[in-house]
Amino acid sequence: MSIPMSDSVLAAIIAGTATLSASLLQLRSALLREAARGQSASRRKNRVQTILLLIVVGAAAVAGFALSQWLTSGERLAQRTLQQELQARVAEISRTASQLELTRAGARAEIENAVLRQIGADGVVVAATVAACRPALVINAPGTASPPAASAEAGRACTEAEASPVTLCATIPGSAKVTEVQLFSRLADSDAPWSANRFVPGQESGQARFAEKYSQSTPEGATQQVCQVFTHWSAEHARSVRMLVRYSL
Numbered sequence: 001m002s003i004p005m006s007d008s009v010l011a012a013i014i015a016g017t018a019t020l021s022a023s024l025l026q027l028r029s030a031l032l033r034e035a036a037r038g039q040s041a042s043r044r045k046n047r048v049q050t051i052l053l054l055i056v057v058g059a060a061a062v063a064g065f066a067l068s069q070w071l072t073s074g075e076r077l078a079q080r081t082l083q084q085e086l087q088a089r090v091a092e093i094s095r096t097a098s099q100l101e102l103t104r105a106g107a108r109a110e111i112e113n114a115v116l117r118q119i120g121a122d123g124v125v126v127a128a129t130v131a132a133c134r135p136a137l138v139i140n141a142p143g144t145a146s147p148p149a150a151s152a153e154a155g156r157a158c159t160e161a162e163a164s165p166v167t168l169c170a171t172i173p174g175s176a177k178v179t180e181v182q183l184f185s186r187l188a189d190s191d192a193p194w195s196a197n198r199f200v201p202g203q204e205s206g207q208a209r210f211a212e213k214y215s216q217s218t219p220e221g222a223t224q225q226v227c228q229v230f231t232h233w234s235a236e237h238a239r240s241v242r243m244l245v246r247y248s249l
Contacts, residue, residue, distance in 0.1 A: 019059035120247040124170040133158035163233035168243045174219030176247035188238035207234035
């Protein structure tokens with residue numbers, strides 16, 4: 001590959017070459033004149049030769065300097081070209097890394113959204129076991145005789161007002177929209193399928209009842225909660241409860 005020369009280096013080479021050529025021509029002319037005059041002017045000849053020698057040395061120095069500048073400029077140009085190529089490679093690698101990181105982030109977000117959508121279609125399940133209700137005992141003051149119905153009071157059933165409600169809460173994505181809430185309840189020792197023990201919100205069944213409506217919390221961060229209250233006032237049996245929440249994104 002040829003290395004281009006700058007204008008200053010080319011001018012220096014041309015000047016050095018011209019000076020050297022002029023010196024050689026002057027030297028040739030002087031030799032011819034001295035040969036014609038003979039040996040009478042030997043001292044003058046020596047002086048002229050000395051001057052010509054100085055001129056030749058000067059021209060050689062200029063030519064050498066110009067040549068060195070040309071070679072040095074070629075090296076600098078090659079180094080600058082290599083540096084530019086390296087910078088271009090580094091910039092290309094940086095762009096590729098950034099694009100790869102964006103692609104990975106996008107793919108990861110898409111996978112996470114697909115998983116969340118599948119969970120929403122299948123439904124988020126929350127379950128709990130509620131113990132049998134225990135009615136409040138009537139305690140008589142010391143020295144007070146128990147009423148005849150005291151023994152029967154101990155075995156009486158709870159009322160709905162005496163039962164302690166249980167709240168079931170399912171956590172879903174903050175941007176999700178609830179599409180369905182299914183409610184189930186069965187005796188704790190029952191193996192009957194959940195599908196056969198579905199409850200209607202607000203409807204009493206087996207001394208148990210779900211609230212008429214579910215509540216939905218305000219999204220905090222990336223999640224929100226869907227909650228349903230369940231009340232069980234049977235004093236004879238514990239119950240298992242289950243809530244399934246489906247959502248869409």
